[in-house]
Amino acid sequence: MKPIITAFERSPDGGQGLARDTRIRWAFEEVGQSYDVRLVSFRAMKEPAHRVRNPFGQIPTYEEDDLVLFESGAIIFHIAERHAGLLPVEAKARARAITWMFAALNTVEPPILDRATTWIAERKEPWCAERLRLVDDRIRDRLGDLSACLGRADWLDGPFSAGDLMMVSVLLRLRSSGILDEYPNLSAYVARGEARPAYQRAFAAQLAINAGTPPA
Amino acid sequence: MKPIITAFERSPDGGQGLARDTRIRWAFEEVGQSYDVRLVSFRAMKEPAHRVRNPFGQIPTYEEDDLVLFESGAIIFHIAERHAGLLPVEAKARARAITWMFAALNTVEPPILDRATTWIAERKEPWCAERLRLVDDRIRDRLGDLSACLGRADWLDGPFSAGDLMMVSVLLRLRSSGILDEYPNLSAYVARGEARPAYQRAFAAQLAINAGTPPA
Structure with a gap:
C-alpha cells in the first residue's frame, strides 16, 4: 500500500x-x-x-x-x-544532517513565518508596515549567519540531505520578499534545490x- | 569522554x-x-x-x-x-513520539516564542499591548487543540517520551503568563513533567x- x-x-x-x-x-x-x-x-x-x-x-x-x-x-x-x-549512512554526518532539519524549522523558519503571519493576519493593523521592518531585520540576522556558514559550498554539510531539503523549502517562502536576493550564495543555494528533478x-x-x- | x-x-x-x-x-x-x-x-x-x-x-x-x-x-x-x-522501541510508537517532538517545536512553540519576542524586543513599541492580545489568542488556539488531544491521559502517546519532554519544556515558557491555567489538564501535564526526578x-x-x- x-x-x-x-x-x-x-x-x-x-x-x-x-x-x-x-x-x-x-x-x-x-x-x-x-x-x-x-x-x-x-x-x-x-x-x-x-x-x-x-x-x-x-x-x-x-x-x-x-x-x-x-x-x-x-x-x-x-x-x-x-x-x-536523504540522510547519510555515517552516524556523525547523519546527526549533523538532522541538526540542519531542526535548524531550518526552528531557527530559520520562525521569523519567516512571523513575516507571513504579520502580512496576512495583521495587515489592517496600524503597526503592520513598521513591524514588518523589524521582522525583516530578524530574518536578515538568520540569513547572514546561514550565508556565512554555507560559504561557497553547494549544500550545508557535504552531499544534499534532508537538511538541505528542509532549508531550501523554508527559504523558498522568502522568494516574493526580495530579501533572499541580498545573499547571493543563498539565492544560488535555493535555485540549486529548485533545479533538482x-x-x-x-x-x-x-x-x-x-x-x-x-x-x- | x-x-x-x-x-x-x-x-x-x-x-x-x-x-x-x-x-x-x-x-x-x-x-x-x-x-x-x-x-x-x-x-x-x-x-x-x-x-x-x-x-x-x-x-x-x-x-x-x-x-x-x-x-x-x-x-x-x-x-x-x-x-x-526517551523513545519507544516499537517503530510506530517511536515515529509518533518523534512527531510530538516536532509538534512541540514547530506548532506549539512559535506563538509562545512570538509572545516572548514581542514582550522583550517590542516592549516600547506603541502596538505592544494590543499585539500581545492577538498573539495570546494564537497561543490559545494551539493549547485548545493540544488540551483536547491530551484529554485525561498522563502523556501524549503512551509512556513518557522525548515528545513529552519537549512539549513540557515548551509549555513551561508560559508559566508567568497565566494562560496555561486556562487549561487544567495541560497545567497538570506540565506539573507531572516538572515532578519527574x-x-x-x-x-x-x-x-x-x-x-x-x-x-x-
Whole structure:
C-alpha cells in the first residue's frame, strides 16, 4: 500500500508550492517512493475526521497502514529513515544532517513565518508596515549567519540531505520578499534545490491541483 | 569522554530554567548520562570560537569527541537514539513520539516564542499591548487543540517520551503568563513533567549557575 498524504484542496498560495505538502512530495520524489494524496478543504481540515490525523487541524499528514503522522519535519524524517538518499549512512554526518532539519524549522523558519503571519493576519493593523521592518531585520540576522556558514559550498554539510531539503523549502517562502536576493550564495543555494528533478516533479504535482487558485 | 554542552554564563531568566540547556540536561538525566557544561557569555556566543559549534551564535551546543551538534531538538534526538528511555522501541510508537517532538517545536512553540519576542524586543513599541492580545489568542488556539488531544491521559502517546519532554519544556515558557491555567489538564501535564526526578535534577543544575541573576 502506498503512503497517503493530505494536501489543501485549494492552496492559499495558488500553486506557488509553499504549502507544506510540497516538501513531503519532494522527499518522496528524492527517494523514488510513490504516494497518494487526499485533498482536504479548510473546513474539513478542522473537523474530527481530519483531527484524528492531526490534532491541530493542519496539513500535511501521513498515513501508512495504521500509522498516522503529522508535522512535515517528522514525516520527512520518517521517509528519510526508511529509504536511502536523504540522510547519510555515517552516524556523525547523519546527526549533523538532522541538526540542519531542526535548524531550518526552528531557527530559520520562525521569523519567516512571523513575516507571513504579520502580512496576512495583521495587515489592517496600524503597526503592520513598521513591524514588518523589524521582522525583516530578524530574518536578515538568520540569513547572514546561514550565508556565512554555507560559504561557497553547494549544500550545508557535504552531499544534499534532508537538511538541505528542509532549508531550501523554508527559504523558498522568502522568494516574493526580495530579501533572499541580498545573499547571493543563498539565492544560488535555493535555485540549486529548485533545479533538482525531484523538486521539479513535486512542484508540478502540487501545481496540477492548485493552478489558477487565486493567491490569498 | 563525557559529552559537553554549552549554556549561558548568566541566563536572562535568572534561573527559571527556561533557557534551552535545561531541556538537554533533562534528557541526560532521564537516560542517566553524565555531562559537562561549558558556560558562555552573550558576547562569546557571537564570536567565531562558538560559531564553529553553532553558526547562529546560540546555546545549547553538544560536543562528543569530534561530533558537534546544535539545536535542542537535534541534540535531544541524538541522546534519545543512543540511550534507552526517551523513545519507544516499537517503530510506530517511536515515529509518533518523534512527531510530538516536532509538534512541540514547530506548532506549539512559535506563538509562545512570538509572545516572548514581542514582550522583550517590542516592549516600547506603541502596538505592544494590543499585539500581545492577538498573539495570546494564537497561543490559545494551539493549547485548545493540544488540551483536547491530551484529554485525561498522563502523556501524549503512551509512556513518557522525548515528545513529552519537549512539549513540557515548551509549555513551561508560559508559566508567568497565566494562560496555561486556562487549561487544567495541560497545567497538570506540565506539573507531572516538572515532578519527574530527572527534571528536578536538571532544574537544580541550571539554578546553581543562574540563581541570583536578575531576570531580563
